[in-house]
Amino acid sequence: MRIRIRKKNLFYLLALLSSVIGAGVTVIDTFITIKYDINTWSLCLVVFLAGIVITFILALLLSIPVGGKPIGARIDPSFPGLRLLRKEEIPYQVVAGFGNAVATVGYFFIISIYQDPSTILSFFEVVILYLLITESIAEKNAPSMAEVESSIIVTFGAIMASFSFTGELNLEGLLIVFLVLNPAWVIFSIYQRKLKLLRINDRPNDAINIRFWNLVFTTLFTAIMVYFIDARHFFAAIAALKYWPILFLSMGTTFFSYIFYIRALGLGKASVTQAVKSSTIIFSIPFSFLLAAYLPISFYESIPQLVIKLMGIILVIMGVISFALTEVRAYIFIKAKTGHPSITLIKDIWAIKGVTAVAAVAGKYDIISKVRMRTLGKGFERIIRELEGIEGIEKFEWHSILKEWEEI
Amino acid sequence: MIKAYILVLTYVGNLNTVLEEMRKIENLESIAVVAGDYDIIVKVEVEEVEELMEVTNKIHSIKGVKRTNTQVIEKEIRE
Numbered sequence: 001m002r003i004r005i006r007k008k009n010l011f012y013l014l015a016l017l018s019s020v021i022g023a024g025v026t027v028i029d030t031f032i033t034i035k036y037d038i039n040t041w042s043l044c045l046v047v048f049l050a051g052i053v054i055t056f057i058l059a060l061l062l063s064i065p066v067g068g069k070p071i072g073a074r075i076d077p078s079f080p081g082l083r084l085l086r087k088e089e090i091p092y093q094v095v096a097g098f099g100n101a102v103a104t105v106g107y108f109f110i111i112s113i114y115q116d117p118s119t120i121l122s123f124f125e126v127v128i129l130y131l132l133i134t135e136s137i138a139e140k141n142a143p144s145m146a147e148v149e150s151s152i153i154v155t156f157g158a159i160m161a162s163f164s165f166t167g168e169l170n171l172e173g174l175l176i177v178f179l180v181l182n183p184a185w186v187i188f189s190i191y192q193r194k195l196k197l198l199r200i201n202d203r204p205n206d207a208i209n210i211r212f213w214n215l216v217f218t219t220l221f222t223a224i225m226v227y228f229i230d231a232r233h234f235f236a237a238i239a240a241l242k243y244w245p246i247l248f249l250s251m252g253t254t255f256f257s258y259i260f261y262i263r264a265l266g267l268g269k270a271s272v273t274q275a276v277k278s279s280t281i282i283f284s285i286p287f288s289f290l291l292a293a294y295l296p297i298s299f300y301e302s303i304p305q306l307v308i309k310l311m312g313i314i315l316v317i318m319g320v321i322s323f324a325l326t327e328v329r330a331y332i333f334i335k336a337k338t339g340h341p342s343i344t345l346i347k348d349i350w351a352i353k354g355v356t357a358v359a360a361v362a363g364k365y366d367i368i369s370k371v372r373m374r375t376l377g378k379g380f381e382r383i384i385r386e387l388e389g390i391e392g393i394e395k396f397e398w399h400s401i402l403k404e405w406e407e408i
Numbered sequence: 409m410i411k412a413y414i415l416v417l418t419y420v421g422n423l424n425t426v427l428e429e430m431r432k433i434e435n436l437e438s439i440a441v442v443a444g445d446y447d448i449i450v451k452v453e454v455e456e457v458e459e460l461m462e463v464t465n466k467i468h469s470i471k472g473v474k475r476t477n478t479q480v481i482e483k484e485i486r487e
Contacts, residue, residue: 007438202409329440330442331442333415342482342483343483346485347485350485356486357484357486357487358484358485358486359411359482359483359484360481361412361480361481362479362482363477363478363479363480364477364479365479368479368481370486397444397445398444399442399445399449400443400444401440401441401442402440402441403441404438404439404440404441405431405439405440406437406438
């Protein structure tokens with residue numbers, strides 16, 4: 001029997017799991033940067049080269065069937081085993097791969113030119129607001145006011161928690177973050193989400209194949225960019241593959257962080273997923289203390305910075321909690337007037353903001369619609385008013401959802 | 409692929425027991441407890457019509473279920 005849990009709980013579980021593992025990756029990457037003599041640009045490429053190999057090995061291992069299903073189906077129930085890329089996925093993977101490569105090259109550009117880029121990089125957290133704006137413009141189900149408020153709280157909290165007083169802060173660095181790094185990451189996130197929402201062979205797409213094929217495209221674009229920046233770094237990256245054990249550890253851990261992240265993207269909005277993932281800052285604290293015992297790094301440089309960090313962490317926690325309290329859902333059963341086909345009516349109903357699913361059905365009713373809103377009062381008013389304005393609806397019945405379990 | 413909503417009405421005081429039993433049934437895409445004329449709305453996804461009948465039979469056999477109403481989905485738009 002498959003596990004049936006509440007969708008909202010699963011979303012938070014996956015996003016937080018991704019954050020915990022992501023915090024582990026941050027520590028491994030800090031270790032690599034300090035302990036291994038790899039040029040910044042070579043490191044930029046070699047992580048992906050090693051990533052392809054370890055991801056391929058892991059995906060193959062996860063494809064081994066046990067009890068009639070691949071082992072990977074325990075991590076993502078949609079995983080059918082490692083497969084070739086489908087034609088319909090190619091445009092999405094190309095765009096997502098390009099976004100990931102540009103974001104990575106932008107990040108490495110910043111760390112290559114600044115002595116202490118931590119302050120500039122803390123503004124990467126603003127990407128949550130970029131995603132929020134993109135969703136408001138491009139998606140039917142635009143973020144609610146409560147989601148906007150929570151996102152702003154998390155963004156500012158995350159900046160405060162990762163801000164450094166000693167780091168450099170200048171216009172050039174900020175422009176790279178705001179005009180290159182963040183937009184590229186938005187493209188990467190939005191297209192990974194689109195890939196997860198695709199149906200392959202009438203089944204939801206799986207995170208493991210998405211991750212593997214994304215790495216292939218990302219590596220290709222990154223290799224081209226690094227080659228044109230300086231061909232010597234390109235060849236040095238291949239030579240740096242001799243450090244494969246630590247690189248495999250880093251990218252193997254990253255693999256699991258991404259699998260949970262992509263699965264969470266398929267359940268929630270990209271902005272909310274990114275906001276919950278900002279909690280990586282919190283989870284990295286115990287790892288940082290652990291690492292500080294072996295390497296010359298410290299969690300804070302001064303008492304005022306520690307206070308600001310702690311305030312930021314509290315804001316992130318508050319913001320993430322408030323996300324979880326913002327949803328009201330309902331089913332609406334609709335009877336159509338004679339002479340008004342349900343197929344036409346469902347298109348009008350689908351256009352209403354807040355409608356997450358609409359189905360023409362055969363039975364006592366003609367249409368069943370599912371809606372989602374911030375508050376019962378406001379959403380109810382807005383949706384009911386719109387429904388009453390649709391010619392062809394004879395009557396409708398509202399059923400507020402009190403609790404729901406979904407099989408994912 | 410056949411999808412359907414099964415609207416379930418339960419006898420008063422049996423909701424939790426019905427939910428517990430219902431969560432054991434295969435092929436249920438979602439189970440929602442609602443406030444309205446019905447008590448539970450179940451979404452089913454099966455390969456054949458016979459399987460839909462099996463699911464409705466299983467729901468009928470749960471002690472505490474008063475009545476069900478099956479709505480077969482002809483066309484669906486969703487996020």
